[in-house]
Amino acid sequence: MKKISQQDIDYILDSIDIVELVSEYIKLDKRGKNYLGLCPFHNEKTPSFTVSPDKKIAYCFGCGGGGNIFKFLSQIENITYNQAIIKLGNRLGLELDDTTSKKENFNLNNRLDVMYYANSLIADYYNYILLNTKEAEPALNYLISRGINKDSIKYFNIGYAPTNSKLAIDFFKANNISLEYAKDAGIIGLSSENEDYYDVFKDRIMFPIKDDKDKVVAFSGRTMSNDKNIAKYYNTHETDIFEKRKVLYNFSNARQHINKEKNIILCEGYMDVIKAHQSGVKNIVALMGTNIDNDKLDELLKISSKITLALDNDSAGEEATVNIGNKLIKKTDNISKLIFTGEKDIDEFINGCLKKDAEFDFYNYSNKNKKHFLEFKIDYYLNLSVGNIEQKINYKNEILEDLTYIEDKSLKDLLLSYLAEKFIIDKKILITELNSLRVKHRSKNNKSMPLFKGNLYSSIKYDKNLCRMFKYLFLDRAILLEVYEELSSCKFQDKLFDDLLNSLVIYYNNYPKFEIHRFINNISDVELINLATYIDSQDFLIEDTPNVDVVRDYILYFNNEFDLQQNVFEIKNNLKNAILVSDYETQLTLLEQLKKYKK
Known part of the structure; x- marks a missing residue:
């Protein structure tokens, strides 16, 4: 293993897609060039967490959460910055050594x-x-x-x-x-x-x-x-x-693969997960038992609306499949059952297939051998109700209730046809019965999110002229180099802009072009990150092409403004002293001077 170098950091920054990374934790909707989602760092009903693939940052201007890929991951998983670098480096095959000991992380x-x-x-x-x-x-x-x-x-x-x-x-x-x-x-x-x-x-x-x-x-x-x-x-x-109900085996490892495949495979055993992973199926997790908490299902559906049930083929596994599927059908149409026959579980199934054919491709098999959960449930109930008409009618009614949740009309029709065929009931009768049931509506949590109509920056009060000047400096390194001496003596009212200038000089000593995700990488001050991200995201330009003369005009303006403010401060201080000693003549003189500055 090797120590983390700046070259490694830059490679990871360039290689990891921030939209894909954030999508492993929250659902995102495309909004123009950017993506929008509910902030994972504070409670909100209207999404304001913005992910910019161009700038490679994910940020919430409400709470200051997020940043580039490293800052986002370290915050969302509550790990150190170095751990985030190593974890993302591992995805790219880099074997990086954490210079901190395991002990220092706790x-x-x-x-x-x-x-x-x-x-x-x-x-x-x-x-x-x-x-x-x-x-x-x-x-x-x-x-x-x-x-x-x-x-x-x-x-x-x-x-x-x-x-x-x-x-x-x-x-x-x-x-x-x-x-x-x-x-x-x-x-x-x-x-x-x-x-x-x-x-x-x-x-x-x-x-x-x-x-x-x-x-x-x-x-x-x-x-x-x-x-x-x-x-x-x-x-x-x-x-x-x-807490068993809150944990799924392999979920932290599978998260990125779930996002890539847009599907979660849910099984029972650790060996099932390990064997499937070894066989190329990496979007798989295991239950801690044979059931799962509703809150955990909601959490899974935040990152993928498709779930494939792959529990054991024994009676307990099939019963658990129905129980979990019954919860899911109220939340999404996209529930499948992986079909693997002849063996009890995925582990044994893969072993059996590999013995028959050393080139067996479980990844390909798992994508092609699925049926909709309600098809599985129809078959399952059909077997349970053999010779019992009353039970069969009860099961039919339950499945019709399930169908009221299905939003895809074509899918609903196909499933209705399957029910009619298997239970040997006229489809027209089933349609009549289905139409008599109230259509169920799923939780709005799974609907597309409303467009955020507010101003994300409404609470931010920076000097707009200073922001405009720094926008020029962000756009052209050459301008900063040309006016650096003048900038060094520039007097800013807000010390945060001094810090921004110092950080920008250090950055340009290492990089020829400004990129916000690289720039904030070495900044720990949240206020400074807020300021830099705000300037970068706003269109402050007066000229289409960066102009050094414009920047010089700003520098002159700020120096004059600073001197003016200093003079006003001195006059006000003198006025306060004159009031204390009841020197009315001096008071009148100083008030006249203040009037001139106000003009």
């Missing part, structure tokens, strides 16, 4: 941060044990026999917890991590008998579970023991940093 005076830190450290340690120790060879061989290669083991940071009942405890002690907080994180336990700490995970293959912001919040351990009294899988219990 506030170790904060209990929750210590829990995150403990999970992160032990996950890396378990991974090291799996790949480098003799004791872990059976676990490593098991994974390889299941078709999981070492690249996937490293990518998903899969590890092994040995049989040693004190390994995690000794590890945390060596790293000065509170055992009480490690217990709170669910990694170790405390015996009620002798109040002694013990390792929760022993002789298990360890799958780290991350939250949406890529932090390790829990583990799932798959036992290597043949003892039938030991649970095959054991998961971290719910903690202050882990």
Whole structure:
């Protein structure tokens, strides 16, 4: 791995599409040259978060959130700036080394941060044990026999917890991590008998579970023991940093691929995700169980309106598919069921196909072998109602209710035809019954967003003449070089413009052309970023072509304005003193002088 260089930063800035990046977190609507969405950094009903592909920035002038790709990612995932650079660099195949230690990324005076830190450290340690120790060879061989290669083991940071009942405890002690907080994180336990700490995970293959912001919040351990009294899988219990209903396995890794494919594949198991990812399907996530919270579904639909259900083919999986699909059909038309027959789950299906054909392409298969969720539900209910007419009628009525949510008329007609064919009911009868039901309307959250009609800059009060002058300097480096000496002695009323000038000089020492996303890259002052972004986004030009004489006129104006303001300040101060000593003659003289300045 290599240290981060300016060349690496510039390459990442040029290569990552900011619209695609932001779209991984919020829905965007095109508005002219730019894109608009609801700001992810503060609550708002009318979208005002603007993404400019030309300028390569995403910014909210209401709260100051966002910036270039690094600032946006660091804020939305609550990670350091360096971590954002490394994370985006990884997407481009750059192997960059974070010069900060893992410890520096956490506030170790904060209990929750210590829990995150403990999970992160032990996950890396378990991974090291799996790949480098003799004791872990059976676990490593098991994974390889299941078709999981070492690249996937490293990518998903899969590890092994040995049989040693004190390994995690000794590890945390060596790293000065509170055992009480490690217990709170669910990694170790405390015996009620002798109040002694013990390792929760022993002789298990360890799958780290991350939250949406890529932090390790829990583990799932798959036992290597043949003892039938030991649970095959054991998961971290719910903690202050882990709630099952709010977490999907692999979501933080899959986010960019979901945005690219415009589709989310939802399955049950970790092995399903890993095998699918290894086979080229990377927009896949797994449930923590067989159900999902409504709020989590809404969150998924914010980044993609298409969801493919790929739960297990057993009775529990099919029942869960129907339950989740029932929630989704009220929110979107675009729900599919991935069809894979002959095996229980995706992992076994891919393994079986690869045994028959080493060139099996699961990515291509997953795109071509889907049916609409309601087609699946019709087939599922048909099988459940064999020989029971009353049950069949009830199921038919439920599916007609589902159809009232479908907005695409062609899709609704096709599904109605499918229902008529499978349930052997005249389509005309179904149409009559459907028309008698009230058409359901989905939540407005999934509709296109209203156009923001207000002025994003209405609350910003900068000196417009100063902004105009700096607009010229943004447009032509040569002008700044020519008038630099004069600018150096220029007297600005607002110190923020002095800071802007200094930053601009430094920038032009490294780059020949002004680009806002590069310029704000090395600025940490939010007010200065606001000012630069505001000037860059406004059309202040008096002349179509930048003119050095115009800039010189501005410099002269500002110097005269400054001198005038200083004189006025001095007169007012003298007037105040004259009032204090009741010197009426001096007061009259000073008032006359003020009148001249007002003219």
